[in-house]
Amino acid sequence: MTTARLDHLTRDELARLAPRATVLVPLGSTEQHGPHLPVCADSAIVTDIAERAATQAALDVPVVVAPTLPFGFAHHHLPFGGTVSIGMLTYLQVLTDIGTSLHASGFRRLIFINGHGGNDAAVRAVGDRLVVENGLDMHVAGTSYWTCAADALRDMNLDVGPVPGHAGGFETSCLLALHPDRVRSDQFPPAEESVQPLVRLGAREAVIRQPGIWQLSDGRTDDSSRANADTGEKALENISDAVARFIVDFHRSSQVTA
Template structure:
């Protein structure tokens, strides 16, 4: 293919690719407040970079295209801080479902959702499930931090704060690597009130408190240890993990088709 981007191709090219068994990745992100020091497009900057790197690498081994990034997510818990555009949970569910239905009608039998914002995850998982129930297709869904958890632990990413946290050391390092001119380093403090209960459960568990779902003042930890160098390492590590998962998942789908 001339490009990994679905939107670079004509309708005939997309249709032929889909009908020949190619997969499509739908990247999900958000536009929401990220404390006093990061741009509101933080999740979309990070997810856009991770998705492009990962699909570009995976495309060397399996047939896959990347759909346009969805930069608006379910961010109701950020609205009170301002600087946030959100879809309500049911609206977001229907939007993602409609995207999936559109891709099914376009001929795709392998649809992969890749997420970069925590508020999107429950609806994304349900959409993937529903599409596979309604149509004779393959679906998969995951958030990048889940796919890269072990790899990020191996490079001690948590030394800057919770991974991924929200607008803390981890995300600040990533934005420093991607768009350093947008980081308000003059607004980064040396300390931040801790909310241990936010990360009290195992992966996949949820603990919430009214008014503090994103930590104190809309972010989870002080980003004082963040650097652009660390951000580049984190993004590269994530891309390796995600691309590997994409290749394994799409190959498993292909093998499954052979046994039907």
């Protein structure tokens, strides 16, 4: 079986591979991540998960990994600076255009794997646009990694903070595992300070928006003082395993005409 980087292949190689492969599109963001993490955090994490998962899934089914989309819907981070955001409707259209292009290139199985909370609504909607509204003959999935790997994360019972949170214990642990050189260890915020208020509501299923809520914090959801590379590596491994299983199940369940 094959795993391949979409952008490393030629037009003709893609034409041969596309009809029988699942293409994975990682969705990132470029946004502020507190004083101690780089603005690439979400993109770096989801790229790593996608590459590990694709490599593992490719033992069973053909997988192609597209370049990570480095921008998403992150208007809520604009007041902090260090953020590049695409508006909600534009972003949904960008995902729709990516899917339409991949269909035109011969792909019939597509998974958007998301790594940024602000993208989640559009990721949930894009399959309906492509398949139901636009009538593409394509098998489309959209999921965020913390949703796809919810069972594995529950079993892990991580003690560094909520997953993914934002610039807190989990994401800091992942960055310490992946790119320790990009973590500003001397800029760690003081423990338990300026936690983003929404996480305290406990209304996990509700979509709650209040003006100015993010500015009540310093741009993080939770404390990063317990972050460590070992926890980050274990979490990335388990999340990638879960995403790999999803890719294989998705591929095998697809009933599309190539």
